[in-house]
Amino acid sequence: MFYIGVDIGGTTIKTGVVDKLGNIVVKSAIKTENIAPELQMQKVGKQIEKLLQSSNLSFDDISGIGVGCPGAINGKKGIVGYSSNLKWTNFHLKDVLESVTLKPVRVANDADAATLGEVIFGVAKNYGVVILLTFGTGVGGGIVIDKKLYEGTNGMVSELGHITLKSNGIKCGCGRRGCYEQYASATALIRQTKSAMLKDKNSLLWSEVLGDIDKVDGKTAFTVAKQGDKTAKKVVDKYVSYIAEGCLNYCNIFRPDAIVFGGGISKEGEYLTEKVVKYLEKYEYGYKGTPKTEILTAMLKNDAGIIGAASLVAEEF
Amino acid sequence: MFYIGVDIGGTTIKTGVVDKLGNIVVKSAIKTENIAPELQMQKVGKQIEKLLQSSNLSFDDISGIGVGCPGAINGKKGIVGYSSNLKWTNFHLKDVLESVTLKPVRVANDADAATLGEVIFGVAKNYGVVILLTFGTGVGGGIVIDKKLYEGTNGMVSELGHITLKSNGIKCGCGRRGCYEQYASATALIRQTKSAMLKDKNSLLWSEVLGDIDKVDGKTAFTVAKQGDKTAKKVVDKYVSYIAEGCLNYCNIFRPDAIVFGGGISKEGEYLTEKVVKYLEKYEYGYKGTPKTEILTAMLKNDAGIIGAASLVAEEF
Numbered sequence: 001m002f003y004i005g006v007d008i009g010g011t012t013i014k015t016g017v018v019d020k021l022g023n024i025v026v027k028s029a030i031k032t033e034n035i036a037p038e039l040q041m042q043k044v045g046k047q048i049e050k051l052l053q054s055s056n057l058s059f060d061d062i063s064g065i066g067v068g069c070p071g072a073i074n075g076k077k078g079i080v081g082y083s084s085n086l087k088w089t090n091f092h093l094k095d096v097l098e099s100v101t102l103k104p105v106r107v108a109n110d111a112d113a114a115t116l117g118e119v120i121f122g123v124a125k126n127y128g129v130v131i132l133l134t135f136g137t138g139v140g141g142g143i144v145i146d147k148k149l150y151e152g153t154n155g156m157v158s159e160l161g162h163i164t165l166k167s168n169g170i171k172c173g174c175g176r177r178g179c180y181e182q183y184a185s186a187t188a189l190i191r192q193t194k195s196a197m198l199k200d201k202n203s204l205l206w207s208e209v210l211g212d213i214d215k216v217d218g219k220t221a222f223t224v225a226k227q228g229d230k231t232a233k234k235v236v237d238k239y240v241s242y243i244a245e246g247c248l249n250y251c252n253i254f255r256p257d258a259i260v261f262g263g264g265i266s267k268e269g270e271y272l273t274e275k276v277v278k279y280l281e282k283y284e285y286g287y288k289g290t291p292k293t294e295i296l297t298a299m300l301k302n303d304a305g306i307i308g309a310a311s312l313v314a315e316e317f
Numbered sequence: 318m319f320y321i322g323v324d325i326g327g328t329t330i331k332t333g334v335v336d337k338l339g340n341i342v343v344k345s346a347i348k349t350e351n352i353a354p355e356l357q358m359q360k361v362g363k364q365i366e367k368l369l370q371s372s373n374l375s376f377d378d379i380s381g382i383g384v385g386c387p388g389a390i391n392g393k394k395g396i397v398g399y400s401s402n403l404k405w406t407n408f409h410l411k412d413v414l415e416s417v418t419l420k421p422v423r424v425a426n427d428a429d430a431a432t433l434g435e436v437i438f439g440v441a442k443n444y445g446v447v448i449l450l451t452f453g454t455g456v457g458g459g460i461v462i463d464k465k466l467y468e469g470t471n472g473m474v475s476e477l478g479h480i481t482l483k484s485n486g487i488k489c490g491c492g493r494r495g496c497y498e499q500y501a502s503a504t505a506l507i508r509q510t511k512s513a514m515l516k517d518k519n520s521l522l523w524s525e526v527l528g529d530i531d532k533v534d535g536k537t538a539f540t541v542a543k544q545g546d547k548t549a550k551k552v553v554d555k556y557v558s559y560i561a562e563g564c565l566n567y568c569n570i571f572r573p574d575a576i577v578f579g580g581g582i583s584k585e586g587e588y589l590t591e592k593v594v595k596y597l598e599k600y601e602y603g604y605k606g607t608p609k610t611e612i613l614t615a616m617l618k619n620d621a622g623i624i625g626a627a628s629l630v631a632e633e634f
Contacts, residue, residue: 128470152572153445154608163566165484176565176600248493249480255469283493291471
């Protein structure tokens with residue numbers, strides 16, 4: 001039996017046939033068009049048909065279709081409540097794609113699907129309670145409890161970047177101040193790096209970007225810190241303490257078996273996760289007596305979207 | 318069929334026979350003694366036996382025994398990992414009480430049991446995802462998802478007062494700085510009230526406590542604010558914003574159907590909850606599009622411990 005994973009993005013829709021082990025057998029990408037979502041789903045139906053043909057499979061060989069989609073999703077009903085990327089509102093994606101394909105469809109927010117993907121097929125197999133945190137443009141994530149995606153009653157859950165780190169702190173796009181995302185995203189790290197550079201004209205951070213501060217990205221501070229630059233080290237240490245503080249909140253709430261790091265910053269791997277573990281050891285509530293949370297790095301890279309989407313139906317059927 | 322609820326506290330053990338509707342049929346209290354926990358459980362067994370006799374019931378009429386206990390509990394295994402109040406360490410309560418009573422026993426942290434009690438028998442019936450927050454000496458709580466207590470893999474979960482409100486803020490007993498509990502507990506409110514009084518010698522807060530600042534309690538600021546005192550109003554508004562900020566975090570994570578307020582401060586009822594709702598309306602992530610969270614006041618008062626404990630087995634059996 002195989003699963004279909006559909007990863008809907010603002011510019012492309014990536015679809016793949018995934019086997020029981022989470023390997024992609026075949027995949028393709030089509031453009032996300034500025035058309036009615038119903039028509040878009042017809043095209044996805046054709047995309048799946050072609051994929052199956054190209055791999056000598058039929059609809060009988062697949063148990064279901066999982067769809068990961070950006071935006072506010074009601075997974076239980078399979079409705080895209082609102083997606084600013086796709087400009088879809090209250091779209092009954094599950095119903096429509098089921099009528100096109102005659103296969104069971106399950107929809108989830110893309111970050112939620114990625115979380116489940118890591119649990120079913122990735123680095124967090126064999127962990128009971130798993131939280132994924134992605135550190136990219138913003139901070140996103142998902143919660144999986146005993147292999148089940150936490151979806152709440154009406155969806156739109158797990159805005160894990162939007163908990164307070166500093167009451168009345170930096171203004172956040174969500175309308176509030178002081179959110180985790182404003183301190184722990186790659187965007188925040190870039191801001192923190194630039195700010196430190198402006199205060200230290202002699203830092204190696206400047207040579208790393210050839211004197212052009214606009215070239216600073218999420219890797220700059222980490223790269224230069226590893227070279228021993230004091231200012232870069234300070235930036236990284238402070239930034240990691242922000243990341244860790246949010247992790248600690250999630251430890252105290254959930255006592256998860258694992259927290260998985262995704263997004264651009266997670267590429268720092270153990271250099272990052274080891275620092276976070278040290279912070280947790282120091283500050284976790286009743287640390288000595290509490291069950292430990294492992295800090296892992298996401299395993300599914302470029303195809304995480306497709307595999308995560310496929311895991312939605314691997315779990316259910 | 319009836320349930321037994323056992324509420325173990327530092328000074329007394331309250332036990333009751335509870336019916337299917339959550340009414341206490343009969344109850345009693347015995348002293349918590351400084352004896353081996355195994356012996357204490359034998360006494361609880363006798364306590365239950367007497368209660369059943371006094372109400373013309375037998376062990377055959379009860380489906381199970383629920384136990385609420387302060388401290389770090391592994392509910393799945395029924396082990397009290399550590400309870401500073403009781404000075405018990407790694408005590409296999411479930412196994413011992415089952416061997417004494419020959420009935421199924423389920424153990425949970427007392428705040429977790431209280432949360433489930435409100436869901437099964439109290440104000441939060443018919444709500445899917447429910448979070449209880451108690452504002453007393455500290456801030457505690459519990460999480461119930463689809464009528465199931467969230468217990469994690471190894472327990473010791475839901476330290477809901479220990480998430481950051483102010484990174485690097487007021488030092489917390491847990492070893493960290495800036496925890497929610499340091500701003501939103503009754504203890505914090507008392508500190509905030511006193512601090513405001515020292516800055517405004519003309520505030521009615523002073524006459525409320527007959528000039529004795531040591532008489533300030535969790536009600537003082539609320540009482541005087543309702544009389545129109547400007548300083549007291551400021552204290553209450555700021556305090557409520559702290560309470561609300563933590564609620565907002567839990568909304569963004571869980572999108573719960575209800576948050577239930579317990580503990581001393583919850584006696585302020587709608588005066589408090591309405592202010593919190595207004596704050597959420599203003600700041601919740603994507604509020605207009607998100608499912609609403611109701612803010613409720615706990616219903617089970619003095620007997621919440623017994624009824625909460627009984628709900629542990631009402632759920633399971």
